[in-house]
Amino acid sequence: MTGERPGPGEAVDGVLVALADPTRRQLLDLLAAKGEATATTLAERLPVSRQAVVKHLAVLDAAGLVSGRRAGREVRYAVRPAALDATARWMAALAADWDRRLANIKRVAEATERDLR
Template sequence: MTEERPGTAEVVDSVLGALADPTRRQLLDLLAAQGEATATALAEYLPVSRQAVVKHLAVLDAAGLVSSSRIGREVRFAVRPAALDTTAQWMASLAAYWDRRLANIKRVAEAAERDSDSRRPE
């Protein structure tokens, strides 16, 4: 199909697994909109506890989607776009592969139809 860089499959698997959960997608959206935020601030927007938010952020962090930094007593989270970029590139490559395959099927089908039409008596 397409050639992947080393580690790409692991990154994509991790990102897709993390984004399979709607709460994690919502957290990522919130962080993208806010730039950075604490788990406490993020929990205000979600129907889950702060502890649940922390657990979801840990999954996003493990997937390389967010980073955390301690500022005094606060831990602030921000989006890390590299893993998303890698996943988007993989998806674009997959889409291009299928576009080429479908275009080839279309060409074969159209050629078969033209051939069939040319054999019909008028």
Template sequence: MTRTADAERAPEDVLVALADPIRREVLSTLARDGGATSTSLAARLPVTRQAVAKHLVVLDRAGLVRAHRAGREVRYEADLRPLKQTMHWMNALAAQWEQRLDAIKKLAEGTEQTQSP
């Protein structure tokens, strides 16, 4: 699978990947434990290995996991860079909204002051 460069990764890919609680648990497990196979992940989760494999595809598409072949096994590791980029985007968006809300507040306060007797 060809992935886009990290700088071009869309925040919605990460948000879609994280929308599912099983995928969040898979990512948390990989980040905490440093890596695992789909079989070992399935042993810890209430889903089948095939379901875990499908979840890993979504996480891979978002750039949140990397797969490495080790003999006959495929091991997955967390890659949190896209998550950090999405957090940066969300913080920038929140800052823009804060600026807008501050401007509205100042406008409203200024209007009230000019109408006072």
């Protein structure tokens, strides 16, 4: 990583790209349930190799969804909820905007219907 923080839109993009893969979603579920785990431990629970798990964890890390900390010879991974929370807030704001638009359409349609009577 370059040390530069992505902008809000880029952060959401990274999270959505990372979550698009079902294996990465499974990894997040496992980490959320376990709290912390190594790539080896995670690979034992999935139908993919340890190397594939490490690559998926790198994508999740780049998106800000997990972090790894060295513990002796192992790297222990844990969920970092901030990026997921920010993406959920963005999605909630988007949904609220659509709700407002639909409410306006409904109001106009009902007013037009009343005017036609």
